[in-house]
Amino acid sequence: MTPLARLLALPVRAYRAVFSPWVGHNCRYDPTCSAYALQALEKHGGIKGGWLAAKRIARCHPWGGMGVDDVPD
Secondary structure: OOHHHHHHHHHHHHHHHHOHHHHOOOOOEEOOHHHHHHHHHHHHHHHHHHHHHHHHHHHOOOOOOOEEOOOOO
């Protein structure tokens, strides 16, 4: 994982450690947005992985759809 990807993964890991247990498993996507973000950062690095993660999180709202997403190649 690139240094930028590691830096961007810190808030995601913090969310998973602190807030995710309180919220529970209510994500409408599989994998969850935080898991998707970590996969994207690991696979694509900080810039492209960060962009993919931001797009996914932007779609995560009450009026959005549901589905299964894999990190694109």
